[in-house]
Amino acid sequence: xxxxxxxxxxxxxxLPTDWYNIVADLPxxxxxxxxxxxxxxxxxxxLAPLFPETLILQEVATERRIEIPQPVRDIxxxxxxxxxxxxxxxxxxxxxxARIFYKYEGVSPAGSHKPNTAIxxxxxxxxxxxxxxxxxxxxxxxxxxxxxxxxxxxxEIDIYMVKVSYHQKPYRRALMESYGARCxxxxxxxxxxxxxxxxxxxxxxxxxxxxxxxxxxxxxxRDDTKYALGSVLxxxxxxxxxxxxxxxxxxxxxxAYPDVIVACTGGGSNFAGLAFPFLGAKLRGGPxxxxxxxxxxxxxxxxxxxxxxxxxxxxxxxxxxxxxTLGSTFMPPGxxxxxxxxxxMAPLVSHIKELGLVEAVAYRQTEVFAAGVxxxxxxxxxxxxxxxxxxxxxxxxxxxxxxxxxxxxILFNLSGxxxxxxxxxxxxxxxxxxxxxxDEGDLAQALAGLPKVAD
Amino acid sequence: xxxxxxxxxxxxxxLPTDWYNIVADLPxxxxxxxxxxxxxxxxxxxLAPLFPETLILQEVATERRIEIPQPVRDIxxxxxxxxxxxxxxxxxxxxxxARIFYKYEGVSPAGSHKPNTAIxxxxxxxxxxxxxxxxxxxxxxxxxxxxxxxxxxxxEIDIYMVKVSYHQKPYRRALMESYGARCxxxxxxxxxxxxxxxxxxxxxxxxxxxxxxxxxxxxxxRDDTKYALGSVLxxxxxxxxxxxxxxxxxxxxxxAYPDVIVACTGGGSNFAGLAFPFLGAKLRGGPxxxxxxxxxxxxxxxxxxxxxxxxxxxxxxxxxxxxxTLGSTFMPPGxxxxxxxxxxMAPLVSHIKELGLVEAVAYRQTEVFAAGVxxxxxxxxxxxxxxxxxxxxxxxxxxxxxxxxxxxxILFNLSGxxxxxxxxxxxxxxxxxxxxxxDEGDLAQALAGLPKVAD
Numbered sequence: 056x057x058x059x060x061x062x063x064x065x066x067x068x069x070l071p072t073d074w075y076n077i078v079a080d081l082p083x084x085x086x087x088x089x090x091x092x093x094x095x096x097x098x099x100x101x102l103a104p105l106f107p108e109t110l111i112l113q114e115v116a117t118e119r120r121i122e123i124p125q126p127v128r129d130i131x132x133x134x135x136x137x138x139x140x141x142x143x144x145x146x147x148x149x150x151x152x153a154r155i156f157y158k159y160e161g162v163s164p165a166g167s168h169k170p171n172t173a174i175x176x177x178x179x180x181x182x183x184x185x186x187x188x189x190x191x192x193x194x195x196x197x198x199x200x201x202x203x204x205x206x207x208x209x210x211e212i213d214i215y216m217v218k219v220s221y222h223q224k225p226y227r228r229a230l231m232e233s234y235g236a237r238c239x240x241x242x243x244x245x246x247x248x249x250x251x252x253x254x255x256x257x258x259x260x261x262x263x264x265x266x267x268x269x270x271x272x273x274x275x276x277r278d279d280t281k282y283a284l285g286s287v288l289x290x291x292x293x294x295x296x297x298x299x300x301x302x303x304x305x306x307x308x309x310x311a312y313p314d315v316i317v318a319c320t321g322g323g324s325n326f327a328g329l330a331f332p333f334l335g336a337k338l339r340g341g342p343x344x345x346x347x348x349x350x351x352x353x354x355x356x357x358x359x360x361x362x363x364x365x366x367x368x369x370x371x372x373x374x375x376x377x378x379x380t381l382g383s384t385f386m387p388p389g390x391x392x393x394x395x396x397x398x399x400m401a402p403l404v405s406h407i408k409e410l411g412l413v414e415a416v417a418y419r420q421t422e423v424f425a426a427g428v429x430x431x432x433x434x435x436x437x438x439x440x441x442x443x444x445x446x447x448x449x450x451x452x453x454x455x456x457x458x459x460x461x462x463x464x465i466l467f468n469l470s471g472x473x474x475x476x477x478x479x480x481x482x483x484x485x486x487x488x489x490x491x492x493x494d495e496g497d498l499a500q501a502l503a504g505l506p507k508v509a510d
Numbered sequence: 511x512x513x514x515x516x517x518x519x520x521x522x523x524x525l526p527t528d529w530y531n532i533v534a535d536l537p538x539x540x541x542x543x544x545x546x547x548x549x550x551x552x553x554x555x556x557l558a559p560l561f562p563e564t565l566i567l568q569e570v571a572t573e574r575r576i577e578i579p580q581p582v583r584d585i586x587x588x589x590x591x592x593x594x595x596x597x598x599x600x601x602x603x604x605x606x607x608a609r610i611f612y613k614y615e616g617v618s619p620a621g622s623h624k625p626n627t628a629i630x631x632x633x634x635x636x637x638x639x640x641x642x643x644x645x646x647x648x649x650x651x652x653x654x655x656x657x658x659x660x661x662x663x664x665x666e667i668d669i670y671m672v673k674v675s676y677h678q679k680p681y682r683r684a685l686m687e688s689y690g691a692r693c694x695x696x697x698x699x700x701x702x703x704x705x706x707x708x709x710x711x712x713x714x715x716x717x718x719x720x721x722x723x724x725x726x727x728x729x730x731x732r733d734d735t736k737y738a739l740g741s742v743l744x745x746x747x748x749x750x751x752x753x754x755x756x757x758x759x760x761x762x763x764x765x766a767y768p769d770v771i772v773a774c775t776g777g778g779s780n781f782a783g784l785a786f787p788f789l790g791a792k793l794r795g796g797p798x799x800x801x802x803x804x805x806x807x808x809x810x811x812x813x814x815x816x817x818x819x820x821x822x823x824x825x826x827x828x829x830x831x832x833x834x835t836l837g838s839t840f841m842p843p844g845x846x847x848x849x850x851x852x853x854x855m856a857p858l859v860s861h862i863k864e865l866g867l868v869e870a871v872a873y874r875q876t877e878v879f880a881a882g883v884x885x886x887x888x889x890x891x892x893x894x895x896x897x898x899x900x901x902x903x904x905x906x907x908x909x910x911x912x913x914x915x916x917x918x919x920i921l922f923n924l925s926g927x928x929x930x931x932x933x934x935x936x937x938x939x940x941x942x943x944x945x946x947x948x949d950e951g952d953l954a955q956a957l958a959g960l961p962k963v964a965d
Contacts, residue, residue: 060586228936
C-alpha cells in the first residue's frame with residue numbers, strides 16, 4: 056500500500072552530543088551587540104545580571120561545536136531524537152513529483168521545539184545557583200516549555216504572559232501552572248515598565264515587547280532571579296540546532312538530501328535549528344541547499360522590516376542588536392500564530408539574510424490554515440498555527456516542483472502541534488478567521504522611532 | 511545525575527505482527543452475547559448491519575493470535591511502537607523502593623490509545639466497501655481517533671457527541687472537524703432515539719448510552735453506513751493488545767517484569783490492551799502478576815455494579831452482554847474523566863474479574879488530579895483525567911511498597927495526554943473540582959430496571 060507511513064527514527068544512542076555554532080563557518084561575523092547607553096559593544100559583565108556565565112559565553116562563542124551537557128541529554132531523551140517523516144500521503148494529495156520530508160518537534164511534553172533550549176537554560180541556571188527565572192510568553196509555547204524545565208530542575212518560574220493571550224489561551228496557562236510556574240498577565244503592576252504602560256493605557260492588551268520589559272526588569276532588580284528568552288538570541292538558536300543535527304542523520308537514513316529547507320520564522324529559533332546545520336555544511340563546501348523562511352504577512356520582519364539596530368523589548372531595557380525589525384513599538388495585529396508576533400528577527404538569521412543565504416516569503420493566515428488542514432487530513436497531525444506557515448511554504452515548493460516537472464527534495468520543520476490552539480481552527484472552520492493587516496502608519500512610526508546608531 | 515530519563519524504545523522492525531486474543535487462554539469462555547428480542551445467542555447475521563464481517567469474526571474469534579494487516583501496521587508506524595519509560599523522578603519524589611514503569615500512549619496524533627482500534631476498524635470497513643461510519647463520543651478521544659482514521663482511509667465519519675461535552679469541549683470538536691468528520695450534539699433530531707429523548711426532556715445533556723443509540727440507529731437504517739465502538743467489544747480490546755505486546759518486549763529490554771499492572775477502566779480497552787498479554791502469559795504458566803483496574807468512584811461499574819446481562823445503550827438497540835453494569839439508564843454525574851463515564855464494563859474484563867484474575871479500586875477525582883499534577887511535575891507529561899486514575903493507582907502501589915519496604919515493579923498505562931482537558935486542571939487549581947457522588951436512588955432504579963434474563 057502506497058499509504059505506508061515512512062518514518063526515520065534515530066536510535067537514542069545517536070542523540071547528538073554537540074550543538075552546532077554557525078558563527079564558526081560564516082564569511083563575516085555578525086555585528087556586535089551594543090550597550091543602549093554607551094552604544095559600545097556589550098561585554099559579559101553587562102549581561103551578568105540577566106544570564107548565567109555559561110550562557111553568556113555561548114552567546115559570543117566562535118567554536119564550531121559546543122558539547123551538550125550529559126544532564127541535558129538525559130532530559131532530551133524524554134522525547135528526542137524526534138521523528139523525521141516522509142509526507143507520502145501529502146505528496147499524493149498534491150500529485151507532486153517532489154519528495155516532502157518533515158521533522159516533527161511536537162512530540163516534546165510541551166508540544167513544540169521550545170524545550171530544546173528551555174532545558175539547557177534551566178540546567179545552566181541551576182548550575183549557577185539561580186533560584187528563580189523570569190520570562191515572557193506570547194501564545195504560551197515558550198512559557199510552558201520553561202515551566203516544564205523549571206519543574207524538572209527545581210527552579211521557580213515567573214512568566215509574564217501577554218494579557219490578550221492570558222485571557223484567550225487559558226489552557227496554555229493551565230499547562231504552565233500544572234508544571235508549577237506562576238503566570239502573570241502583562242502589562243502588570245509588578246514592574247515599573249508594566250505600571251508605566253498601564254498608566255498610559257489601562258486597557259493595554261500587552262505585547263511580547265512589553266512582557267520582555269517586565270521579565271528583564273524583574274531579573275535585573277533581584278539578586279536571586281535571572282532572565283530567559285525563548286528565541287532570538289545566539290545561544291537559543293545554538294540549542295535548537297539539535298533539530299538539524301538529527302535531521303542530517305535522518306535524511307542520510309532516507310538516502311536523501313534536501314534541495315530546499317522550509318521553516319517558519321517569528322524570532323527565528325526553530326528555523327535556525329533546522330536550517331543552520333545544513334547551511335553550515337554548505338558553507339564548508341557541502342551540497343547546495345535553498346533555505347526559505349516563512350513569516351506572517353501581518354508581522355513581516357524579514358520581508359518588510361529594516362536591517363537596523365533596535366531594542367528587543369518595548370521599554371528599551373535590552374541591549375541593541377542589529378536585526379530585521381519592524382520597530383520595537385510596532386504593534387502586530389491579533390492574528391492566530393502568536394509565536395510569530397514579534398517585531399524583530401534573530402540577529403544571526405538577519406545577518407545570514409543580509410549575506411544572501413536565506414530567502415523569505417510572507418503568507419496571510421487564511422491560506423496558512425488551509426494548508427494546515429490539508430496537511431492534517433493527509434498526515435494525521437494537526438499543526439500549530441505557527442507551523443502551518445512552514446506547511447504552506449512546503450506545499451508551495453511542492454506545487455512548484457509539479458509545475459516544473461522537477462522531483463526536488465523538500466524538508467520542513469513541523470515545529471509544534473496545535474492542541475492548544477484549536478480555537479483558531481474553530482474560527483477558521485466558522486469562517487471567522489480574517490486576513491488582518493498591520494497598520495502601515497504604525498509601522499512607519501515604529502521605524503521612524505528606531506534608535507539612532509551610526510553603523 | 512540520577513534524574514536521567516530512562517526510556518525503552520523498540521525499533522520499528524519490532525512493531526508487533528499480531529494482536530493477542532485472551533479468549534484462547536481463559537479457563538472458561540465468556541458468556542454469549544444475546545439477541546434482545548429472542549434472548550438467544552446472536553449470530554454473525556444479527557451483527558452484519560452494524561459491522562463488516564472481519565470485525566464480527568474477530569468478535570467471536572478463539573485463536574490466540576490474529577495478524578495485524580500490513581496497511582494497519584503501516585499507519586501504526588506513524589506513532590508506534592510507543593515509548594515505555596521508567597518513572598525515576600517520580601520514584602524519587604515518592605521516596606519509594608518500587609520501580610515504576612509506564613507505557614505512554616499519548617504520542618498518537620489523537621493523543622490517546624484510541625487510534626489503535628480506530629485504524630483497523632476503518633481499514634476493515636474500507637475493505638468491505640463502507641462509505642460512512644457512525645459513532646458516538648463522550649469526551650471526544652474516541653471521536654477524534656475515528657475521525658483521524660476516516661481521513662486516512664477516505665471514509666466519512668459521523669460522530670454523535672454527548673451534548674454536554676459538545677459544548678464544554680469545543681477543542682475536541684475542532685480536532686474532529688480538522689480531520690473532516692461531522693460532529694452532531696446528542697441527543698439530536700436526526701434519529702428516532704434522539705427525538706424520543708428530546709420529547710421527554712428537551713434539556714437533556716445527553717449521555718454515552720444515548721449517543722450510542724443514535725449512532726447504532728443511523729448505521730442500522732442506512733445501507734452505506736456502519737457503526738463503530740471505541741471500547742467494550744472484544745475486537746476493540748483485541749486491537750488494543752498491541753500496547754501490552756510491545757510492553758512485554760520493552761520490560762525485557764529493562765531486564766524487568768511487572769509484579770503489578772495498573773490501568774484505568776471506563777469501557778476497559780486501555781486496561782485490557784496493556785494487561786491481557788501479561789495475563790495471558792500468566793495463564794499459560796508464566797510469571798504471576800497482579801492486575802489492578804482503577805475506576806472513578808462516581809461511575810464504579812466494577813466495584814459497585816452488578817454482573818448481569820444489560821444493554822450497551824440507553825434505547826435498548828444493542829445486543830445484551832453480560833457485564834458489570836450500573837444499569838443502562840444510570841446517569842453518571844458530570845465529573846471530568848469523560849472517557850470513564852459509562853454504565854458498563856467490557857464483557858471480557860467483567861468475565862476475568864469474575865474469574866478472580868483482576869482487582870478493582872475506585873478513586874475520587876480530587877485525589878486523582880493531585881496524583882496527576884505530582885506526576886506532571888516529576889515526569890514532564892500532563893496526563894488526561896482518565897489516565898490520572900492509573901497514575902493514582904500506581905502511586906498508591908508505590909507507597910505501599912515504601913510501607914512494606916518491598917521493591918516491587920509497577921507498570922501502568924499512561925493512556926493519553928491532557929492537552930484537550932486543561933479546563934479540568936484549571937478547575938482543579940481554582941479549587942472548583944468537587945468530588946461529585948452519583949445518586950444512590952438513580953443507581954438503585956437503574957439496577958432494578960435491568961433486563962430480565964435467566965442466567
